Amino acid sequence: MERTELNALGEFGLIDRIKSKFTIQNTETVTGIGDDAAVIDMGNQYLLLSTDMLLEGVHFDLSYVPLRHLGYKAVAVNVSDIAAMNGIAKQITVSIGLSNRISVEAVDEIYEGIRFACEDYKVDLIGGDTSSSRSGLVISVTVTGVVDKNKIAYRNGAKANDILCVTGDLGAAYFGLQILEREKQEYMANPNMQPNLEDKSFLVGKQLKPEARADIVHELAEAGVVPTAMIDISDGLASEIIHLSTQSGVGALIFEDKLPIEDITMLTASEFNISPITAALNGGEDYQLLFTIKQTDFEKIKNLSDITPIGYMTEDKAVELVLKSGAKASIKAQGWNHLQ
């Protein structure tokens, strides 16, 4: 049999290939593959469904990720997908594959993190599957959510001249990971070393314990604003802006000096000799929300502290960054060929 390596397709190529072979048979299925969550018509409301799997050695390294944080993160990244549809997360299932390295106490730690996340995001753990694993630890979470039919935000609703906004700050989780990796290397070289992460706790915290921006969904509802399009930033701003623009059939212009990057991220970027803009664009794992609103809604959100307008959508299909110098750079998504 012919053999084509997966890297030749890349993750998005693989998803497109799978999607092309399936058709929708049930009238209740509104949207399948291709947005942050699937959409099912339940009569009065839409039900949202999304799933994410975390695998040891690919998505996390148990040598520096505390199990409690891992449990929390497994829930948060799923809740983030529901928030990205402007929905409210309600229930989760958790399937877990446990290697024989994992003790009952370790399982308790993972579920303690899951429980914290369930409380923070008001979701119920309603089921799952427990299994032994011959290889590493595997955690697969599925989340349900609900959204009023007139409030749902897809990826494809952005129009030219809509304002592009982002929540929170960008690039911190990326440098958190760099720091953890550096400390691990130093520890392996000298096991007596005591890591000192104190002044980097903000960055490390962003990596280890990302928060889903479920709060933003409530803030937007209170402000009376429904985003015209929305997506969560899991793979980096560049990749997500391109998704939003492509699926909406418009372009985007964003401004370097508008990107929300914290001082500590800036400082650490120069320490690692990596451009903070590159980290914001391609670092990933920020789990912030990227969304567009009509210009007429701008007054309603401009005083919300954790939302930053970073540009606007354009008629032509180009996705570009206006540098501080005034020059324009084309935005490309990186890392597409690495399955993650």
Added chain:
Amino acid sequence: MERTELNALGEFGLIDRIKSKFTIQNTETVTGIGDDAAVIDMGNQYLLLSTDMLLEGVHFDLSYVPLRHLGYKAVAVNVSDIAAMNGIAKQITVSIGLSNRISVEAVDEIYEGIRFACEDYKVDLIGGDTSSSRSGLVISVTVTGVVDKNKIAYRNGAKANDILCVTGDLGAAYFGLQILEREKQEYMANPNMQPNLEDKSFLVGKQLKPEARADIVHELAEAGVVPTAMIDISDGLASEIIHLSTQSGVGALIFEDKLPIEDITMLTASEFNISPITAALNGGEDYQLLFTIKQTDFEKIKNLSDITPIGYMTEDKAVELVLKSGAKASIKAQGWNHLQ
């Protein structure tokens, strides 16, 4: 930190431990952990949600499981959980962790099996997650289903004197696995050997391509019968009768000479020198439905060809098998301490 091995708890002990630490916060959540599927109130109907994860080396061996069958089975075992609530499966998500042994063509085979199952069971693939895996192949499926509120069948509704019925036949999947394992050993000893599975194709087929009994849900609806309790037989009849009895607070009496076991299963059992009754009770992976009905409903189902009454529920809590000799044996579930 103290270290308790997982085997000290067993799968059901672990699930109870997890369940005890979580509370339900949302009023829409009707039933969480503890039945074949979770139940969510969507107003007019109940939404059902269930999830199952298959891991290489634990649930399947790629040296004899064709990828297409694996994809099919991953969907079927989930659809079976929805059928066990008397519900109709509607949508699935599929998360997959791919080792570098897996080519694009292999992924195509897996999804071809998933597609066949989607067509057979009329479910839509609506989402998922694709990832690389450092270890083996991992497939995690979540399924949604719907059921009318007055037709749902929980595990805990059986009453004394209800008739206990089982669909299809038992024990075949167990011997299918024994045959595949034997052929594998022979092949490893002599790679030139050509396996001859022809006269065992029924048994091997039951193991490799189990069918969810979604058809029974439609048959019962047509007959106007709502089971008082129902469960699917994934771990073996013994384990599932005990679940049903314990959760319903009743006992059960079943009859050896009523157990539906095919001739080829009987023959193969004597070849392997294993009791066919043991295989039926503890073999597992039959994915048949076990359910109870009121005595007054018996007339409505007695002519349905693929449903066999095997006993009845009793006031006292004992779960017993009446042997052909007339002697009674207590039924115990085996394999509980092995996480699978």
